Amino acid sequence: MTTPSATEGLLRELAPQALGAVLRRFGNFADAEDAVQEALIVAIEKWPVGGVPDNPLGWLITVASRRMMEQFRRDDARRRREDLVVAGARTPQGPTPGTDDTLILMFMCCHPTLSPSAAIPLTLRAIGGLTTREIAAAFLVPEATMAQRISRAKTKIREADEPFALPPESDRSVRIRSVLHILYLMFSEGYTTSAGYELTRSDLSSEAIRLAQAVHRSLPQEPEVTGLLALMLLTDARRPGRTEDDGSLVPLLLQDRTRWDRALIGEGVALITRALEQHRIGEYQLQAAIAAVHDQALLPKDTDWSAIESLYARLEHKTGNPMVTLNRSVAVSMVDGPEAGLRMLDGVADRLGDHHRYHAVRAHLLAEAGETDRAICEFELASQSATNLRERHYLTTEAARLAT
């Protein structure tokens, strides 16, 4: 007898392979995905009781295919048969050597026409093998709402009408970027947790890591894929130090670094080192490199701030994102003093003047520079415009601390 969690783990590994096989046989992504989801749900009920079949993947494909056939027979038989013929003519029969179903499915589910709020749930269901109920719980929306979101996402994929194959070489880098963007947002989503939902939400980060590992296995020579995986591992390594037992947030420089996961850090550093050696630098690699510098400092005072500063400078050059300048100004202040950091902040005031992070960073630097009154004022501005609760608590507390 298998425990439910072992069954679930196995099913989630097999889900994309089963979907790939059903898609090759029948085409029709939306129906095939539904059929595989149904097969997974049957398996979750049956396998822990009756045991895992000898060929679990074959079992899933058979059950899902039967659902597909029932579906074809059930409604509008003739039109469906025509669809089937068309799909059969377009998609190759049986497994094609040298292709990678999980990767093709990643490209489909992270199609650039989908918004992240559609692409992330679809990816979790079609490739992650999660049920709609689990995904709805992770996003704190009703199951019916999530079901509609997934179904609309599938409609868009049908409209895009791409064959079940890797995108053409000319589109490849754009499509890889959108896969990485979706995985990055999925990972971050796992961190935007509110008390009480901790466990469910961090599952999203683990799932993003698992999927990034799968993409990395398929595309080991893409340095940005490697960079994103490294960034996730190097960020996740700090998770144990990130919150107090009561759930309150601990800023990076005050974290107990003995709680960080050294094994994950080692893995992340090895990955980012290998990626950087390819000399095709991108933003995920730069972010991972910054995370690696932080993670390798056993004490905050050991942090190589000038390395971080120059990495932020490159990232700023590459992205033109004023939020990067914000982070860079913190690094600059660690190297050249708070006044230098404040001067750099002045340069983005017109672009970020209302953002709470801008006020928060400014407040920190003013406090460092001994300008307590102005710092309090900035902390208050920051807490008024903060859109997340723990940050607001932190900023309000800092303002009060300076005032006493």
Added chain:
Amino acid sequence: MRFMLIQNYGGVELEPTPMNEWTPEEIQAHIAFQMALNSELGESGEFVDAQALSGPDQAKFVLSDGAGAPVVTDGPFPEGKELLAGYRLVDVESVERAIEIAARISAAPGRGGAPVGQRIEVREVMSAPDPEL
């Protein structure tokens, strides 16, 4: 992004006639509009929750100093129109979309099918922080 779209008992700009003076058909049309909007938001994958609260006369105000028995005040209240009547919680892509939905709610049909012009308060629900990168 999550937004709470809030409506109070007062704040009706265009059609201030209280609902108990509407015809049954007008009331039904109003309710049907609210239900249809909720299912539309469900289909667009944006609906999270919607609740209507019992009337201000049913409200109770509770005040406690943490030691003695709490002071409970029953309605009716002179400031009843400022009390919360109900809300919708939506999960949308942008503040613009939240405003668009709020505008629909605001223009719900009232007497003679004319828009009531209810004032809708649009408030972003606090999220939790991103990973520090």
